[in-house]
Amino acid sequence: MLMEVVLTLVVGFVGVWFVVFWSYYRHIKRVPSPRLWPIIGNAMEFTTTSEVLTVLDSLYKKLNTKTLRIHIGFRTLVQTKDYKFLEFLLSSQSIISKGIGYSFLHEWLGLGLLTSDGQKWRTHRKMITPTFHFKILEEFIDVFNSKGKIMIEKLQKEVGNKSFDVFPYVTLCALDIICETAMGTCVNAQNEESSLYAKCVKDMGRIIQQRGLNPIYHYKVIYQFTKLCQEEKAALKVLHGYTNSVISKRRAQLEAVAKSTQKTEDDIGQKKRTAFLDMLLQATINGVPLTDKEIREEVDTFMFEGHDTTAAGICYTLFNLANHPEVQQRAFEELKDIFGDDTERECSYQDLQEMKYLEMVVKETLRLYPSVPLYARMIKDDVTYNGMVLPKGMTIGIYAYGIQRDPDYFPNPEKFDPERFAPENYDGRQPYAYIPFSAGPRNCIGQKFAILEMKASVSKVLRHYKLKPATPTHHLQLAAESILKAVNGVKIAIEKQTY
Numbered sequence: 001m002l003m004e005v006v007l008t009l010v011v012g013f014v015g016v017w018f019v020v021f022w023s024y025y026r027h028i029k030r031v032p033s034p035r036l037w038p039i040i041g042n043a044m045e046f047t048t049t050s051e052v053l054t055v056l057d058s059l060y061k062k063l064n065t066k067t068l069r070i071h072i073g074f075r076t077l078v079q080t081k082d083y084k085f086l087e088f089l090l091s092s093q094s095i096i097s098k099g100i101g102y103s104f105l106h107e108w109l110g111l112g113l114l115t116s117d118g119q120k121w122r123t124h125r126k127m128i129t130p131t132f133h134f135k136i137l138e139e140f141i142d143v144f145n146s147k148g149k150i151m152i153e154k155l156q157k158e159v160g161n162k163s164f165d166v167f168p169y170v171t172l173c174a175l176d177i178i179c180e181t182a183m184g185t186c187v188n189a190q191n192e193e194s195s196l197y198a199k200c201v202k203d204m205g206r207i208i209q210q211r212g213l214n215p216i217y218h219y220k221v222i223y224q225f226t227k228l229c230q231e232e233k234a235a236l237k238v239l240h241g242y243t244n245s246v247i248s249k250r251r252a253q254l255e256a257v258a259k260s261t262q263k264t265e266d267d268i269g270q271k272k273r274t275a276f277l278d279m280l281l282q283a284t285i286n287g288v289p290l291t292d293k294e295i296r297e298e299v300d301t302f303m304f305e306g307h308d309t310t311a312a313g314i315c316y317t318l319f320n321l322a323n324h325p326e327v328q329q330r331a332f333e334e335l336k337d338i339f340g341d342d343t344e345r346e347c348s349y350q351d352l353q354e355m356k357y358l359e360m361v362v363k364e365t366l367r368l369y370p371s372v373p374l375y376a377r378m379i380k381d382d383v384t385y386n387g388m389v390l391p392k393g394m395t396i397g398i399y400a401y402g403i404q405r406d407p408d409y410f411p412n413p414e415k416f417d418p419e420r421f422a423p424e425n426y427d428g429r430q431p432y433a434y435i436p437f438s439a440g441p442r443n444c445i446g447q448k449f450a451i452l453e454m455k456a457s458v459s460k461v462l463r464h465y466k467l468k469p470a471t472p473t474h475h476l477q478l479a480a481e482s483i484l485k486a487v488n489g490v491k492i493a494i495e496k497q498t499y
């Protein structure tokens with residue numbers, strides 16, 4: 001009897017798997033795929049985040065294709081670094097939903113700008129876009145300066161060391177910056193090692209990663225009973241509690257000011273500077289203000305999307321400069337032209353505009369090391385591309401890291417060469433080949449902010465320290481986590497800068 005039950009369950013399971021598999025396979029069978037095993041599909045090829053990029057690169061090469069088909073359990077994924085296909089996907093006004101992996105972010109971010117779709121995404125995107133106007137970004141330069149100054153002080157203790165990992169310094173600085181700009185509050189992540197908020201942000205990054213890696217954790221029915229889920233709940237209690245309390249305090253302050261007849265800037269809080277939060281509190285959709293929950297979703301989204309991404313970009317830029325002395329020298333000369341030998345003068349918005357060569361360095365770094373190496377779209381309704389139906393429910397992986405290192409678009413792609421982005425060499429005619437910030441309607445809303453922050457932070461470091469390669473030579477071991485992570489750290493050495 002037991003045997004029969006087990007047999008029925010197994011046959012039923014395999015039957016369901018086959019029906020699901022076939023519903024996708026019959027449409028996309030002409031897309032090349034690595035060898036498939038029943039049920040598990042290609043799961044054995046992708047077991048750790050550190051293997052994803054090397055496995056994908058070797059599969060694209062072996063199958064001599066720019067688009068791949070991958071099956072893992074019940075899931076079918078098409079992975080692409082094909083220019084035309086990317087143009088089709090990223091420029092689409094209708095293929096705007098995110099892949100299934102983004103659901104692991106829902107508990108923390110709810111349906112904020114990154115994770116929502118449909119009408120909610122459209123109205124919120126329209127409402128939030130003016131928040132990134134350059135006039136507002138200009139106000140944030142002070143924050144980049146003051147938090148960068150703390151980082152410079154912290155780095156002092158590494159002077160003379162043959163090798164150290166710069167990532168922890170930069171990531172705490174980026175966290176301080178995003179808290180101050182998004183919420184107008186100071187969590188002091190760089191000075192207070194015990195900052196609970198900072199710890200919980202870090203915990204969430206790890207938890208989301210671990211959840212993504214283990215297929216068992218993908219199913220909420222199982223996940224909710226795991227230790228990891230308990231850790232997530234504990235972290236979210238702190239994170240949501242903090243954001244909620246900042247929102248309600250700020251709302252009360254704004255209401256008090258609105259009632260008061262003598263409205264001064266100081267009345268609306270300790271800080272004169274506007275934070276993203278203030279704009280969200282004042283924004284309305286068809287005359288209706290956002291609810292506290294909607295505001296929290298957006299603020300938390302900025303916290304998540306706006307700190308590790310930028311930190312990774314800053315770290316890899318420092319790494320590239322350390323390992324390419326001629327590029328570093330040219331970037332430093334540019335800074336000397338702007339600031340002379342005055343290391344204390346604060347950088348202004350205008351100074352950042354003048355750092356043209358540094359901007360080329362940053363862009364080339366994001367080509368070789370895109371902070372978000374892979375992202376995805378979900379097909380909500382069957383759609384036809386190139387005579388092939390992309391069936392509803394299928395995820396399409398966008399391989400930014402792959403296309404940006406493809407010799408068809410970037411000759412000699414492994415070479416770090418900022419000249420590629422010199423105005424005479426880069427005319428932006430292939431906008432879907434360089435996509436560190438994605439492209440089209442769902443591109444990164446924070447890209448101008450990110451470039452400014454990266455230039456402000458890197459220039460601050462360069463004005464104080466000469467960057468050197470680590471000894472022994474450090475080779476980055478890259479892993480496709482929620483950001484492009486060097487699992488062995490981003491190691492460099494520093495000396496006091498000489499003028």
Ligand code: HEM
Binds near residue numbers: 306313438446447
């Ligand atoms: C070097 C730094 C950054 C990189 C490389 C980067 C990259 C990206 C990419 C690739 C996407 C598209 C993701 C997808 O399609 O799933 C994205 C979306 C987004 N980014 Fe960034 N980002 C950076 C910094 C920032 C910053 C500083 C903020 C906020 C202050 C931010 C806020 C967002 C938001 C809200 C979205 C979702 C936009 C939408 O779907 O409408 N990002 N980013």
